[in-house]
Amino acid sequence: MPLLSAQDEATLKEHLSVITLPVQLVLFTQTIGGSESGDVARQILNEIASLNDKVTVVDKSFVLDTEDKAKYKVDKAPAIAILSDGIDTRMRMYGAPTGYEFVGLVEAIIVAGTGKIDLDPETMTWIQAVDKPTHIQVFSTPT
Amino acid sequence: MAAANELITADAIEATEFMDLSRKYRVTGVPKTIVNETIEIMGGLPEKMFVRAALDLPEDVTGTDIAT
Numbered sequence: 652m653p654l655l656s657a658q659d660e661a662t663l664k665e666h667l668s669v670i671t672l673p674v675q676l677v678l679f680t681q682t683i684g685g686s687e688s689g690d691v692a693r694q695i696l697n698e699i700a701s702l703n704d705k706v707t708v709v710d711k712s713f714v715l716d717t718e719d720k721a722k723y724k725v726d727k728a729p730a731i732a733i734l735s736d737g738i739d740t741r742m743r744m745y746g747a748p749t750g751y752e753f754v755g756l757v758e759a760i761i762v763a764g765t766g767k768i769d770l771d772p773e774t775m776t777w778i779q780a781v782d783k784p785t786h787i788q789v790f791s792t793p794t
Numbered sequence: 795m796a797a798a799n800e801l802i803t804a805d806a807i808e809a810t811e812f813m814d815l816s817r818k819y820r821v822t823g824v825p826k827t828i829v830n831e832t833i834e835i836m837g838g839l840p841e842k843m844f845v846r847a848a849l850d851l852p853e854d855v856t857g858t859d860i861a862t
Contacts, residue, residue: 688808724803741797741800742797742804742806745806745808745812746807746808746810747808752808756806763797768798770845777849777851778795778845779798781802781849784830785802785849786830787795787796787804787805787827787848788815788828790819790821790824790827791806791809791825792808792810793810
């Protein structure tokens with residue numbers, strides 16, 4: 652049974668229509684000892700990818716694909732690394748992207764797929780001036 | 795922010811899925827943002843206030859100050 656309603660799909664498809672660059676959603680899940688949210692995450696990503704040809708899902712094992720885990724610095728699962736035309740955007744989502752997280756995921760896909768960042772020019776100046784590694788973790792819940 | 799600067803990584807974490815992390819960072823309400831293990835931002839803030847807090851910039855900073 653799909654998680655997205657027909658109406659959600661239509662709205663989402665329109666949002667995703669601005670994408671011009673290929674977007675890869677690299678999903679890390681753990682089959683044994685992992686939570687059910689990995690399956691939920693996979694279903695959500697596949698439903699999104701079915702709405703736009705430029706969005707693809709790359710399935711990885713959190714246990715077996717150790718090189719990819721290291722490459723994308725993924726330390727917990729389920730995890731989604733978002734790539735823009737094969738280039739890491741350094742945006743990650745951990746846990747099933749439902750509720751508010753789903754909105755964040757769609758926004759991240761649009762940034763990756765358009766190369767456009769919708770921020771105030773002054774704010775962009777501040778961000779681009781950052782000259783040391785900066786790790787931002789945002790905690791949220793589905794509701 | 796991560797998409798705009800290669801030195802920035804941004805993780806969106808589902809707090810109830812990763813309870814150990816939520817406890818570690820004392821997440822009692824959401825959204826809660828942790829930057830480099832040292833800066834804590836509670837709640838949602840307007841864009842400029844959020845970025846200023848996340849990057850630990852002074853209140854009176856302007857784009858020109860940063861650029862020069």
